[in-house]
Amino acid sequence: MSYEAFHDELRDTRFALNHGSAQMPAVGFGTLFKDLGVTTQAITHALETGFRHFDCAERYRNEESVGVALQAFMDAGKARREDLFITTKLWNTNHRPERVLPAFEASCRRLQVDYIDCYLIHTPFAFQAGDDQDPRDAFGHVLYDSGVTLIDTWRALEQLVDQGRCRSIGLSDITLEALKEIVAVARIKPAVVQVESHPYLPEWELLEYCKEHGIILLAFAPLGHGMEPNVLEDEVILGIARHLQRTPAQVALAWAVQRGVAFLTTSATPAHIQENFDITTLPHRAMLEIRQEITTRIRFNSVVETGVPGFIPRKQ
Structure with missing residues (x-):
């Protein structure tokens, strides 16, 4: 089914960054796939x-594959x-x-770009430095780095x-308390904070x-x-x-943008990619209903507690 007829300006929303003149499109695409192929x-x-x-x-170990797609699209004169x-x-x-500059430059090379619009610290947790992305001791516990x-x-x-290599910087998987500590001492303030958020985890205080x-x-x-519990099966959302x-x-997704939040969706299915892009403005009443009538509160990803990404299955 096509939603093209409903197109309004919501999906074109851009949010200004607090540093430089760039704007982030509110509608974003994540690149973490189970099957990297x-x-x-x-x-x-x-x-x-x-x-x-x-x-x-x-x-995500697939920046090269992302770079191939981006470069081909630009080479074809489409962007x-x-x-x-x-x-x-x-x-x-x-x-x-x-280790920061070498890591940054390696990402730029893989993505085939000269600069990055926004560079995020993936989590606030430092792991033992080295080439092993998931360093563990003999008992399977993460090896953290207390020296940084x-x-x-x-x-x-x-x-x-400062060097003009990235337009903005930010944090990911961070709590409000930890964010406040960085904002208090940062010379260049975070422009972006990426966290899990949906109608079951609205993060109003952080927002x-x-x-x-x-x-x-x-x-x-x-x-x-x-x-589970499935946000998309919530009675309020369904209604x-x-x-x-x-x-x-x-x-x-419209709810996210209308409350001033940018979002990332990921899909390899063309129909879902189209659906997630074709968002339109919700009436004020719908926004109020979601805020007032959805009371379920749940975090699906425990990364904020450990620095180890991963969604936790709630029931077998």
């Missing part, structure tokens, strides 16, 4: 659909580099300041901005703080990652979707 084709579909904001990470907003992330094993602080790493990111400081809140898992003749996903 689908990466290039999925990114190509997303580009053809209209997505211009792509969220990458060295940890210029400045039309694209490309984010990537520094992994936990590269928090030591001397988050602000040490942040200072190294500030230097990347309010971000708005006060001109920080963009970027939501991953905005549809609840298909986990609004039926009433507006939209899909539950389109309701949840």
